[in-house]
């Protein structure tokens with residue numbers, strides 16, 4: 001599979017937290033849709049993009065009380 005990055009290696013990717021503007025570290029193998037937690041405010045953030053890295057507050061998980 002061809003590498004779209006063209007050999008550019010991105011290590012230690014970070015993106016600004018939309019809640020508190022802190023730089024949140026994203027794993028360099030992270031994927032869009034993954035949930036990361038802000039180390040500053042503890043918000044759950046969904047990765048919305050990687051180039052550039054973009055974070056969005058994840059919707060709160062619905063409690064499922066069973067069927």
Ligand SMILES: [Zn+2]
Nearest residue numbers: 017020038041
């Ligand atoms: Zn934050």
